[in-house]
Structures are given as C-alpha cells and as structure tokens.
Amino acid sequence: MKALIIYYTQSGNTQMVAREIGKGIKSTGAEVKLVRLKDASYEMMEEYDLIGFGSPVWKADTPNMHHFIDKMPQQNGKHCFAFNTHGTLPHLYFPIVIPNLKSRGLLPIGYKGWYGDVYMPGMPKPYYTAGHPDEIDLKEAFEFGAEMAANSAKVREGDVSCIYPDPELNDKVFEQAMICSNMLLCPTNPQAAFYRNPEKCHYPDCHVCMDNCMMGYIDLSADPPVFGNRGFQCDDCHECSYCFMICPFGAVENTDPGQFEREKSVRHTNFEVMLDRDEAEGTFRRLIPVDQVGFDTPYVFWHPEHPYLKVPKEDNEI
Ligand SMILES: Cc1cc2nc3c(=O)[nH]c(=O)nc-3n(C[C@H](O)[C@H](O)[C@H](O)COP(=O)(O)O)c2cc1C
Ligand code: SF4
Numbered sequence: 393m394k395a396l397i398i399y400y401t402q403s404g405n406t407q408m409v410a411r412e413i414g415k416g417i418k419s420t421g422a423e424v425k426l427v428r429l430k431d432a433s434y435e436m437m438e439e440y441d442l443i444g445f446g447s448p449v450w451k452a453d454t455p456n457m458h459h460f461i462d463k464m465p466q467q468n469g470k471h472c473f474a475f476n477t478h479g480t481l482p483h484l485y486f487p488i489v490i491p492n493l494k495s496r497g498l499l500p501i502g503y504k505g506w507y508g509d510v511y512m513p514g515m516p517k518p519y520y521t522a523g524h525p526d527e528i529d530l531k532e533a534f535e536f537g538a539e540m541a542a543n544s545a546k547v548r549e550g551d552v553s554c555i556y557p558d559p560e561l562n563d564k565v566f567e568q569a570m571i572c573s574n575m576l577l578c579p580t581n582p583q584a585a586f587y588r589n590p591e592k593c594h595y596p597d598c599h600v601c602m603d604n605c606m607m608g609y610i611d612l613s614a615d616p617p618v619f620g621n622r623g624f625q626c627d628d629c630h631e632c633s634y635c636f637m638i639c640p641f642g643a644v645e646n647t648d649p650g651q652f653e654r655e656k657s658v659r660h661t662n663f664e665v666m667l668d669r670d671e672a673e674g675t676f677r678r679l680i681p682v683d684q685v686g687f688d689t690p691y692v693f694w695h696p697e698h699p700y701l702k703v704p705k706e707d708n709e710i
C-alpha cells in the first residue's frame with residue numbers, strides 16, 4: 393500500500409504531527425511520502441492508495457487547503473483521512489472538511505485533531521494551549537497513522553465497519569459556527585491590513601514573504617510590485633499575518649499599529665469557557681495553568697525581535 397500525506401503548516405505544529413502519522417503508516421509496512429501542499433498535485437495523487445490531508449484549523453481548514461480540495465478532479469472512491477492541529481476553536485473543521493472531501497469522490501476513512509500552540513501577533517503568549525503538540529500527542533499521531541493504514545486495508549477487503557462515522561453536528565459545532573460567523577462579519581482582517589514598506593524591504597536579496605504567502609498574493613518581481621489580496625496591501629479575512637510575522641527586517645507593517653497594544657490584558661472568556669469544558673470532558677490536556685497565560689504580552693510584545701516567527705524548516709523525512 394502506498395500513502396501520500398499532503399499538509400500545510402505555518403508554525404510547524406502540523407508538520408510535526410504529519411511526520412508522526414507518516415511514521416505510524418510506515419510501521420505497518422506501507423510506503424509513505426510526505427509533501428507540503430505547495431508541492432502537491434492532483435497527478436501525484438494518482439500513484440497512491442491512501443491520501444492524508446492535514447492543516448491548521450483556521451475556523452475550518454486554511455484557505456489554500458480549501459482551494460486544493462475544491463478544485464480536485466473526481467477521485468472514484470480513493471481512500472483518504474483528514475487531520476489538523478488547532479488552538480481553542482477546533483470543532484468546525486471536520487464537519488466542513490469531511491463533506492468537502494466526499495464531494496470530490498474521496499472516501500474519508502478517519503479523521504483526528506490535536507491541540508497546538510498558537511502564534512498570532514495579538515494573541516497572548518504563552519497561549520492557553522502552550523506545550524502542544526507534546527510527546528503524548530505525537531504518540532497518538534503515530535497510532536492514528538498505523539490505524540489509518542490498517543483500516544484502509546480492511547476496507548479494501550470489504551470490512552467497512554472501521555470507517556469513522558460522519559462528524560457529529562452537535563452544540564459545540566453550532567457554538568463555534570456562531571463565534572466564527574461573528575468574526576467573519578468583520579468586513580476585513582480584524583488585525584487591520586498588512587503592507588510592505590519599500591524603505592525597509594531588502595528585495596531582491598530577501599524574498600521570504602513571496603516564497604511563503606499561502607495564497608500567492610506576493611510578487612515583488614512584478615512592475616509595480618504586487619503585495620497582498622489588494623495588490624498593495626493584504627486585508628484578507630482569513631486573519632493571516634504570516635508575511636508580517638516572518639519578515640526578517642520588519643518591512644511588513646500594519647495599517648493600525650495600535651491594534652496589538654489594545655490586545656494587552658484582553659481575556660478571551662469565551663475561549664476559556666470552552667477549554668474548561670473540553671478539559672472537564674477529557675479532550676483537552678492543559679499544560680500551563682490559566683494564570684500563566686500571557687494576557688499582558690500579546691505575541692509581538694513577548695517576542696519583539698524580527699522575524700517574529702521563523703519559517704519552520706521543511707522536514708518530510710520519516
Ligand atoms: C490566522 C490563524 C487563524 C487561526 N484560527 C484558528 C481557529 O479558528 N481555531 C483554532 O482552534 N485555532 C486557530 N488557529 C490556531 C492554529 O490552528 C494552531 O496554532 C495550529 O496548531 C497551527 O498549526 P501550524 O503550526 O502547523 O501552522 C489559528 C491560527 C492562525 C495563525
Ligand atoms: S520578507 Fe520583508 S524584507 Fe523580505 S521581501 Fe518580504 S517585505 Fe521585503
């Protein structure tokens with residue numbers, strides 16, 4: 393059996409989990425390849441019997457993964473599974489992603505998510521989910537990979553009882569749908585818009601933002617240079633701030649620099665209620681107590697040097 397894992401990662405959590413899932417699949421004797429979403433193609437998928445799709449949770453999946461699935465040619469029942477890493481709002485992902493995979497003719501045989509630390513400019517640091525994914529999460533990811541490979545073989549032999557039931561549309565899903573629609577009602581990125589300051593920019597010696605914009609919105613070789621969904625700035629509603637976070641020279645700036653200052657001391661009480669409940673139900677393992685969450689240090693104050701965040705080294709070896 394041959395398995396392909398296609399994943400997207402910004403801060404490295406999903407890559408860590410993807411590698412462990414890959415190792416788990418490999419432990420069953422299957423052949424496995426890991427590939428970043430930017431290097432994946434529909435043609436490549438043809439060679440494989442089982443495809444894993446993984447991304448961070450951004451309300452549901454990330455927009456680049458969403459587009460990849462939306463534009464996929466029909467797959468005639470090819471087996472797949474979905475996985476993610478997430479912060480405090482994980483419950484919308486599978487109810488959206490699993491039907492999307494099915495709509496492309498894939499057969500989703502399983503799905504699983506793990507908590508991950510969060511790196512957003514205005515979010516507290518340390519974050520509520522700091523420390524994840526830890527060794528326990530990674531062991532679970534390994535086991536999930538082995539299970540997916542074994543279940544794919546069972547389904548091929550006609551035993552469909554191991555296919556996971558469809559994700560439940562329960563109160564948590566509706567609660568998070570309400571929170572996310574509230575966020576989406578904001579007509580632009582709530583962190584304001586990001587733009588490139590040519591006086592600080594080191595292009596062509598640097599092209600980090602251009603190489604890593606998930607939407608391909610940056611082309612500094614064009615005349616005039618293109619930056620963001622508007623061509624001169626980015627206020628995409630997905631709340632992405634990656635170019636701002638990873639620019640080594642602080643050349644990506646925010647049209648509302650006071651935004652992150654105003655985040656100081658903000659308590660995310662709706663997130664806290666949900667985490668308390670998930671902890672009581674045993675689905676969230678808290679690794680730092682709530683009084684150690686950095687409410688007074690939104691990420692850009694906790695780590696004020698540039699780049700705020702380093703692009704994780706690509707590591708597809710398993
Ligand atoms: C722009 C952005 C939006 C996010 N939206 C959500 C969300 O809606 N729900 C959630 O649980 N976590 C959310 N997160 C947290 C990430 O899902 C989490 O940090 C994840 O582990 C990051 O994975 P990565 O390190 O592979 O990029 C968001 C993070 C970013 C940067
Ligand atoms: S990452 Fe920063 S310095 Fe590098 S090209 Fe982009 S804006 Fe310019």
Ligand code: SF4
Binds near residue numbers: 609621628635636
């Ligand atoms: S915020 Fe920056 S990296 Fe993110 S989509 Fe917009 S231009 Fe691309």
